Amino acid sequence: MMQETTDRGACAEFAHVPLSSADRQVIFDAVADFGPQMSALARRIWAAPELAFHEVRTSADMCAVLEAEGFDVTRGVAGLPTAFVATRGSGPAIGLLAEMDALPGFSQDAAPRRSPIPGQDTGHACGHHLFGSAAIGAGVALAQWLDQTGTPGQVRVYGTPAEEGGAGKVYMARAGLFDDLALALHWHPDDHNRVWQSASLASIGARVMFHGRTSHAAQAPHEGRSALHGVEAFHHMAALMREVVPQGTYIHYVMRQGGLAPNVIPDLAESHVGIRHPDPRVAQEVFDRLARAAEGAALGTGTRAEVTRTGGVYPILPNDMVGRVMLANMALAPAIEWDEADRAYAAEMQQSMDAPPPLDGIDRLGPYNFGTQGAFSTDVGDVSWLVPCGALGTVTWVPGTRPHTWQAVAAGATPIADKGMVLAAQGLAATAANFLAAPELLARARTELEAARGPGFTYRPLLGDAPPPIPA
Numbered sequence: 001m002m003q004e005t006t007d008r009g010a011c012a013e014f015a016h017v018p019l020s021s022a023d024r025q026v027i028f029d030a031v032a033d034f035g036p037q038m039s040a041l042a043r044r045i046w047a048a049p050e051l052a053f054h055e056v057r058t059s060a061d062m063c064a065v066l067e068a069e070g071f072d073v074t075r076g077v078a079g080l081p082t083a084f085v086a087t088r089g090s091g092p093a094i095g096l097l098a099e100m101d102a103l104p105g106f107s108q109d110a111a112p113r114r115s116p117i118p119g120q121d122t123g124h125a126c127g128h129h130l131f132g133s134a135a136i137g138a139g140v141a142l143a144q145w146l147d148q149t150g151t152p153g154q155v156r157v158y159g160t161p162a163e164e165g166g167a168g169k170v171y172m173a174r175a176g177l178f179d180d181l182a183l184a185l186h187w188h189p190d191d192h193n194r195v196w197q198s199a200s201l202a203s204i205g206a207r208v209m210f211h212g213r214t215s216h217a218a219q220a221p222h223e224g225r226s227a228l229h230g231v232e233a234f235h236h237m238a239a240l241m242r243e244v245v246p247q248g249t250y251i252h253y254v255m256r257q258g259g260l261a262p263n264v265i266p267d268l269a270e271s272h273v274g275i276r277h278p279d280p281r282v283a284q285e286v287f288d289r290l291a292r293a294a295e296g297a298a299l300g301t302g303t304r305a306e307v308t309r310t311g312g313v314y315p316i317l318p319n320d321m322v323g324r325v326m327l328a329n330m331a332l333a334p335a336i337e338w339d340e341a342d343r344a345y346a347a348e349m350q351q352s353m354d355a356p357p358p359l360d361g362i363d364r365l366g367p368y369n370f371g372t373q374g375a376f377s378t379d380v381g382d383v384s385w386l387v388p389c390g391a392l393g394t395v396t397w398v399p400g401t402r403p404h405t406w407q408a409v410a411a412g413a414t415p416i417a418d419k420g421m422v423l424a425a426q427g428l429a430a431t432a433a434n435f436l437a438a439p440e441l442l443a444r445a446r447t448e449l450e451a452a453r454g455p456g457f458t459y460r461p462l463l464g465d466a467p468p469p470i471p472a
């Protein structure tokens with residue numbers, strides 16, 4: 001049994017009622033039985049890593065596995081060719097999120113040392129091949145348990161593309177695909193086991209193009225209107241604004257274009273801005289002020305500003321009820337067990353790390369930090385404002401591994417990853433079953449969500465009406 005390091009009393013309340021330990025064991029066993037198929041799927045996706053919005057083979061493979069397990073699959077939802085929704089059963093709907101995209105610049109084989117694969121430029125450096133595969137494994141086990149017990153419930157696996165910079169879930173949220181869910185669960189590959197209910201930051205991104213008039217910088221400077229001046233004035237105003245915005249606001253900017261030669265007054269210049277704040281309403285207000293600053297900069301420099309929103313995500317709204325039920329089920333899940341080969345692999349990989357943590361923590365569950373403010377943004381945020389949402393992480397990487405590293409790619413195709421993926425699917429499926437067996441817990445989670453959102457909440461995506469940036 002897994003050791004839990006904190007908060008045992010808090011989770012004991014949900015650990016035994018109303019999901020019996022026999023039922024929980026049925027689910028754990030069903031996930032373990034499906035383990036080889038999960039691993040095979042993850043290994044296929046790992047071997048052919050596809051970038052955000054390009055997950056064509058990955059999505060098709062995931063859909064085929066789900067259809068073979070009796071799910072009805074709708075492909076190409078929300079205008080995203082690689083997004084899908086797979087459903088099985090009927091009753092209160094449980095959403096399992098399945099990310100799938102890889103990252104550029106991460107060619108690496110499964111060796112515990114730096115070892116790029118010749119001719120390959122992408123890699124699963126964030127473990128999303130495991131992410132989607134475990135969601136499917138959890139969905140299959142949960143659906144089997146619902147059938148066996150006659151418990152009402154619908155399993156819905158959401159294939160959510162382009163987490164890495166594309167925010168696929170936001171387009172799916174905007175299309176209303178999460179609106180009728182009772183609960184949404186997800187996880188992430190990690191170097192330790194945990195249930196996380198920390199908050200993230202709302203984020204809005206925009207491109208600001210300044211249009212001026214070109215002229216010879218010496219012969220006829222008065223005929224020119226410098227687009228670069230527009231960007232410079234705009235960035236100065238943005239920098240000043242940092243003093244007079246609500247605490248916790250981040251304003252980021254870069255210049256992407258500013259002219260080509262100093263003897264030509266540039267007619268085109270481009271700024272990219274990012275705004276973040278823990279509260280999506282504040283992020284929106286600051287964005288509106290920044291858009292007016294762009295107009296002011298254009299007015300003062302005789303140029304024209306064109307503001308185009310390029311992205312926007314809500315912060316994660318943590319849900320303590322979901323977190324505690326998840327914690328209880330994770331604490332009861334079978335602990336990860338490494339064999340000698342796993343330990344040898346990990347020990348060798350840790351030689352590439354500075355001060356790696358000890359390996360003896362892989363069977364423990366880390367502290368539960370409800371509501372801790374994180375300095376990151378994710379497209380899960382939008383989902384968490386629409387439906388009670390919970391997340392866990394498991395050891396799929398060698399302790400000391402950070403996401404977006406070659407070490408994450410390498411371990412992603414080893415038994416270490418397979419074992420962590422099984423634990424993740426067990427935690428997700430048992431948590432979902434726990435809620436379906438006790439609809440009153442679902443109601444409490446929903447009440448908590450509504451209180452946290454505040455009265456009169458209406459979901460308005462921070463993305464605005466921007467279309468998905470589907471590559472040609």
Ligand SMILES: [Zn+2]
Nearest residue numbers: 126128163188
């Ligand atoms: Zn990730």
